[in-house]
Amino acid sequence: MIFIWDILWIVAKVFYKLYIYMSKSIFLNQSTDAKSVFNPVIGAGDLALLDEINYNYLITLDNYYAFYASTQKYELIIQDYGFFLNLYAQLNNIFDQTTDYRMTKLMKLILELFTAGYNTSFLNGSNLLLTVDKANLQKQIQDILSNKNVKNIDTVGGSGQMSVTKTFKLAPVYNHYITVYGMPQNGVGFDPVKLSYLANILTLNNINPYK
Numbered sequence: 001m002i003f004i005w006d007i008l009w010i011v012a013k014v015f016y017k018l019y020i021y022m023s024k025s026i027f028l029n030q031s032t033d034a035k036s037v038f039n040p041v042i043g044a045g046d047l048a049l050l051d052e053i054n055y056n057y058l059i060t061l062d063n064y065y066a067f068y069a070s071t072q073k074y075e076l077i078i079q080d081y082g083f084f085l086n087l088y089a090q091l092n093n094i095f096d097q098t099t100d101y102r103m104t105k106l107m108k109l110i111l112e113l114f115t116a117g118y119n120t121s122f123l124n125g126s127n128l129l130l131t132v133d134k135a136n137l138q139k140q141i142q143d144i145l146s147n148k149n150v151k152n153i154d155t156v157g158g159s160g161q162m163s164v165t166k167t168f169k170l171a172p173v174y175n176h177y178i179t180v181y182g183m184p185q186n187g188v189g190f191d192p193v194k195l196s197y198l199a200n201i202l203t204l205n206n207i208n209p210y211k
Helices: 006-028 044-048 050-068 081-097 100-145 172-181 193-203
Strands: none
Touching: 050 081, 050 100, 081 100, 100 172, 100 193, 172 193
16 A cells, blocks of 8 residues: 655655755855755754754654655554654754744654654554454355355264364464465564564554454
């Protein structure tokens, strides 16, 4: 599934790189062949906001949220709400200090995309649950149509021997894993990251992942 987040984040990155490029060419008196379409007066104070510390916050955003959202690896996005709030507060602090309208718009866009990327992880989780529900419903319908729900008990002609069949029931998190990602390959086992992601999604939906 392709989310609008993927497109918007690419636009934001292009806008950011263009902004830095133009700012350097102005303050360092570098000449460019293309004529600038922006007002050449850029606030030096706003550029100073992109110091090493604040830049590292943007790197964290890119590494733990943007990259995984744009590559559709949603289970790797950090869902910890405390971590999200802390990073959001740091980025919002940069936003509050901006004075140049272009930097203000850029930071506003980054904050909105950050929130969208965080929510994308949960939206994807909800979509996975719907996928599992659909698969289970289709199986139930197929079982009914094939009369698998009919149990026959043979009480005649017994040989005096008894056969016992034991059925093992997997925990919900493993059933969901198999439905969504398929059966793990022999010798590989279940991916712990994906299991943890599914377990968290099930818990958020009031489903015990292990019972």
